[in-house]
Amino acid sequence: xxxxxxxxxxxGGMCKWGxxxxxxxxxxxxxAKECLEDIPALKPKDIDGFLFATSYAGRCSFQVNTAPxxxxxxxLKPTSICARVDVLCAGGSTAILMxxxxxxxxxxxxxxxxxxEKLYTPQKWEVFxxxxxxxxxxxxxxxxxxLPPPFFALIAKEHMKHYGTTxxxxxxxxxxxxxxxxxxxxxxxxxxxxxxxxLGAPPVVPPLTLYDCCPITDGAAAVIIACEEKAxxxxxxxxxxxxxxxxxxxxxxxxxxxxxxxADWAHLRVAAKRAYEMAKVGPEEVDVAETHxxxxxxxxxxxxxxxxxxxxxxxxxxxxxxxxIGGKIPINTDGGLLSCxxxxxxxxxRQGIEIMRxxxxxxxxxxxxxxxxxxxxxxxxxxxxxxxxxxREPVK
Amino acid sequence: MAVLGIPILEDKYPxxxxxxxxxxxxxxxxxxxxxxxxxxxxxxxxxxxCGHVAYPPRVICPExxxxxxxxxxxxxxxxxxxxxxxxxxxxxxxxxxxIHAWIDLGEGSPIKRILSRIINCPVxxxxxxxxxxxxxxxxxxxxxxxxxxxxxxxxxxxxxEPVEK
Ligand SMILES: [Zn+2]
Numbered sequence: 001x002x003x004x005x006x007x008x009x010x011x012g013g014m015c016k017w018g019x020x021x022x023x024x025x026x027x028x029x030x031x032a033k034e035c036l037e038d039i040p041a042l043k044p045k046d047i048d049g050f051l052f053a054t055s056y057a058g059r060c061s062f063q064v065n066t067a068p069x070x071x072x073x074x075x076l077k078p079t080s081i082c083a084r085v086d087v088l089c090a091g092g093s094t095a096i097l098m099x100x101x102x103x104x105x106x107x108x109x110x111x112x113x114x115x116x117e118k119l120y121t122p123q124k125w126e127v128f129x130x131x132x133x134x135x136x137x138x139x140x141x142x143x144x145x146x147l148p149p150p151f152f153a154l155i156a157k158e159h160m161k162h163y164g165t166t167x168x169x170x171x172x173x174x175x176x177x178x179x180x181x182x183x184x185x186x187x188x189x190x191x192x193x194x195x196x197x198x199l200g201a202p203p204v205v206p207p208l209t210l211y212d213c214c215p216i217t218d219g220a221a222a223v224i225i226a227c228e229e230k231a232x233x234x235x236x237x238x239x240x241x242x243x244x245x246x247x248x249x250x251x252x253x254x255x256x257x258x259x260x261x262x263a264d265w266a267h268l269r270v271a272a273k274r275a276y277e278m279a280k281v282g283p284e285e286v287d288v289a290e291t292h293x294x295x296x297x298x299x300x301x302x303x304x305x306x307x308x309x310x311x312x313x314x315x316x317x318x319x320x321x322x323x324x325i326g327g328k329i330p331i332n333t334d335g336g337l338l339s340c341x342x343x344x345x346x347x348x349x350r351q352g353i354e355i356m357r358x359x360x361x362x363x364x365x366x367x368x369x370x371x372x373x374x375x376x377x378x379x380x381x382x383x384x385x386x387x388x389x390x391x392r393e394p395v396k
Numbered sequence: 397m398a399v400l401g402i403p404i405l406e407d408k409y410p411x412x413x414x415x416x417x418x419x420x421x422x423x424x425x426x427x428x429x430x431x432x433x434x435x436x437x438x439x440x441x442x443x444x445x446c447g448h449v450a451y452p453p454r455v456i457c458p459e460x461x462x463x464x465x466x467x468x469x470x471x472x473x474x475x476x477x478x479x480x481x482x483x484x485x486x487x488x489x490x491x492x493x494x495i496h497a498w499i500d501l502g503e504g505s506p507i508k509r510i511l512s513r514i515i516n517c518p519v520x521x522x523x524x525x526x527x528x529x530x531x532x533x534x535x536x537x538x539x540x541x542x543x544x545x546x547x548x549x550x551x552x553x554x555x556x557e558p559v560e561k
Contacts, residue, residue, distance in 0.1 A: 125488055128487050128488065129487065129488045129489075131487070132415045132487060132489075137415070137417070138417035138452070139417075139452050140511070141415045142415055142416055142417065142535070142553045143496065143511070143512055143513040143555065144486070144487060144489070144490040144494050144496075144513055145496065145511070146415065146487060147485070147487050149482065149485070150480050150482050150494065150496045151496070151511075153480040153482075154478055154479070154480050154496060154498060154511075157478050157479075157480065158478055158498075161478065203483075203484070204482075204484075204485065205480050205481070205482045205485075206480070206481065253451070253452055254510075254511035255451055255452075255507060255509060255510045255511060256451070257509065257511075261477075262478070262498060
């Protein structure tokens with residue numbers, strides 16, 4: 001029997017994220033250039049597979065079948081796979097998991113996984129109007145739930161009601177993540193944030209205020225996923241393996257929410273259990289993580305459901321500094337969604353880049369000796385959860 | 397009705413770009429849900445083969461894949477478990493305040509909870525435990541082409557409102 005093939009993440013890059021004077025196709029080129037500059041031995045012609053994660057190309061750029069369009073601009077001529085991936089906010093992580101499967105099955109050897117969104121259209125009303133497509137069109141969109149702040153405000157109120165979480169604890173999520181992002185030149189905001197500023201910010205949907213919410217963002221990112229043999233030929237850096245992952249989608253319409261209440265994310269627990277089993281690690285072995293902080297409250301619930309702390313203690317976990325460097329598990333060390341922004345299809349790829357750098361020992365805020373890293377996304381109206389677990393060693 | 401700035405769409409209603417469901421029977425096999433709303437009924441489908449109640453309504457049973465379904469009524473009243481009030485930044489197509497509530501439809505209901513918009517309610521009125529009831533309203537109508545004719549289709553949707561005005 002042939003030896004098991006392992007998939008590694010070996011390079012990554014992203015363009016400047018924010019309100020960009022550039023098209024989706026332009027930003028994909030900027031991200032791909034930085035990605036290939038991260039691995040000089042790799043040439044575009046060596047890449048045999050291409051996955052592009054985007055959700056709004058059809059709506060905001062009037063462009064479907066996006067992958068061949070972008071592949072051509074990047075000088076890629078994929079011969080194993082060339083496809084678009086759409087899982088909205090989790091599209092990038094989904095494409096990374098798909099690339100793992102393609103590489104490990106032997107269908108592909110070297111896959112570029114890229115993603116991006118161009119969300120700022122020429123007229124501002126359309127930017128917000130487009131987002132109504134993010135959720136179940138016939139049942140939740142007509143209730144005005146397409147822009148996510150009301151739903152996550154409701155989750156925050158539920159967490160406060162059931163577990164006594166405070167507004168100040170939510171603010172600490174923003175303070176920690178903004179202060180990581182302040183040093184990240186690619187982030188939408190390079191702003192040091194104080195607790196006083198966070199608490200004094202204008203309301204969005206109470207109890208959420210300005211710094212509790214990630215912005216709308218244009219951006220793109222790209223990584224290279226290769227089989228272990230090719231990876232060893234292409235780079236002398238420590239190899240980072242994709243050990244496992246999972247994606248759980250238990251409902252779509254909000255009325256079918258799978259938890260006991262809205263601060264109980266049963267679907268995240270299901271995804272986490274399966275991802276940890278596949279990666280053969282437990283939450284206590286994760287050294288560094290990127291969680292989906294689309295809102296401050298999201299990270300509070302996620303650290304609980306991912307098993308980093310007990311259920312209900314997410315607020316005090318963050319407030320007590322456990323997500324800072326030196327804490328129990330540093331989280332969102334590149335700034336997270338709150339500071340980097342959130343061009344949906346690119347977000348999971350940005351997270352993958354940060355975890356790769358952490359495990360290779362070249363992150364901006366380095367977690368010393370990090371061996372296991374985890375990324376997490378949710379998408380839409382909190383309708384699915386996606387987890388990728390990376391490690392310095394393959395699963396044995 | 398014209399789409400300003402897009403000359404080729406002048407006098408067109410791009411219905412695929414609005415947030416309301418296509419309710420015409422030419423485009424939707426669960427159009428009876430909307431007919432029932434017009435009669436003041438809040439309904440969904442139950443499987444005659446296995447008894448499973450699904451919401452939203454289906455054309456197959458998601459448990460046993462039977463097509464033998466019947467319409468049943470859901471409670472039109474519920475209790476607010478939690479709620480939010482949005483005053484600024486309300487999306488196009490909705491009015492401020494945009495209020496949402498997580499509503500308990502009661503022990504007897506096959507669908508326990510629903511997340512809905514609350515209308516006919518000023519900011520500050522709603523409380524945890526407030527009783528709310530179904531309210532049906534008209535939303536924009538649109539043209540459809542049926543063979544060579546153009547037919548105008550009226551549409552409705554639902555929300556909840558406080559029982560005590
Ligand atoms: Zn059935």
